[in-house]
Amino acid sequence: MIESLFGYNLQSIKNEETKSKTPSPSKHVLEPKRLQNITILSKALNATAEHVCEALMQGKGLSLPQLEALVKMVPTKEEESKLFNYKGDINELGSAERFVRAMLDVPYAFQRVEGMLFRETFDDEVVHLRNSFSMLEEACKELRSSRLFLKLLEAVLKTGNRMNVGTIRGGARAFKLDALLKLADVKGTDGKTTLLHFVVQEIVRSEGIRVSDSIMGKISQRSKNRTEEEKEEDYKRMGLELVSGLSTELYNVKKTATIDLDVLASSVSNLSEGMKELQHLVEKELHKDERSINFVQCMKSFLNYADANLKELRGDEDRVLARVKEITEYFHGDVSKEDANPLRIFMIVRDFLGMLDNVCKELRKSKAPRSPNPLAMLPLDRS
Incomplete structure (x- = not known):
């Protein structure tokens, strides 16, 4: 009886302690999911609202990760209205909502964030575009x-014309580079040797003879005593070394094939748009706000720098596009308006170089003597 009347109820004590430690529930004006996202982002900032607001007034003092997090916190018009029109005690709001509410006291706070982020990423974007x-x-x-690439094209043209003697396709003066990708489809009577194999073998031998005559033949007397078969092997070895190096020689051609010209153009356009938005903020919205004088001066200095860089970038873009058009016309004649991708020529050459590398690998493994093969006819463009 004494125990039941006067004994400690440990569970009730724990409940009382827990209750006393639990703060009064916060009030929220934002949707739960949105609130959760903003809470996570505000914690990732690792900065107080006071520090962020001061940095926005000055136009400096925030890192790239902090600016990227703040951009994701931009409230909608509805959310902004809810926070502004909240009539209760601000301290009763959750920490994330108080954070955003404090930022809204800074004139054009989130436009400032976007402007500072634009400045922070500007140089990297310019370097990337210039490199491209x-x-x-x-x-x-x-x-x-x-x-060597021109020699290969010449060999393809001569081989095609030789095969098409007496036909309407004979005597062609040129062909479009697309035909290079079809060389592996044209097979000889043995069912194995393709027209690409044949052309590469011819180039390998002619290049091997050229190198041998210009270097090896003059410095090595041993070649006089070598058999014809041994000489052929030498020609093949030296020629293969040269032809295999074409992929390295055309290194930038292969890399260019991966570029999306539309993405490059839109990147330049996006930089121009970003600069216009920042100019509008600085020269129109904040121009007469005395509290924002430090931000305005800081950004005006950057805008002068950005304007000069963008002018150079547009000049680079115009010059390079003219060069691309020029090289396409050199190999393909009049540039077709229907060709949606101006860089298609580089994609063709990249794919051809991949085929060429495979043939060279096969020829290295092959010990068989070189012999011509009767081959099917290659469609050529007489233009």
């Missing part, structure tokens, strides 16, 4: 100046 334009320019130079 430089790669395109180098790819054009590589295609135009590669002696």
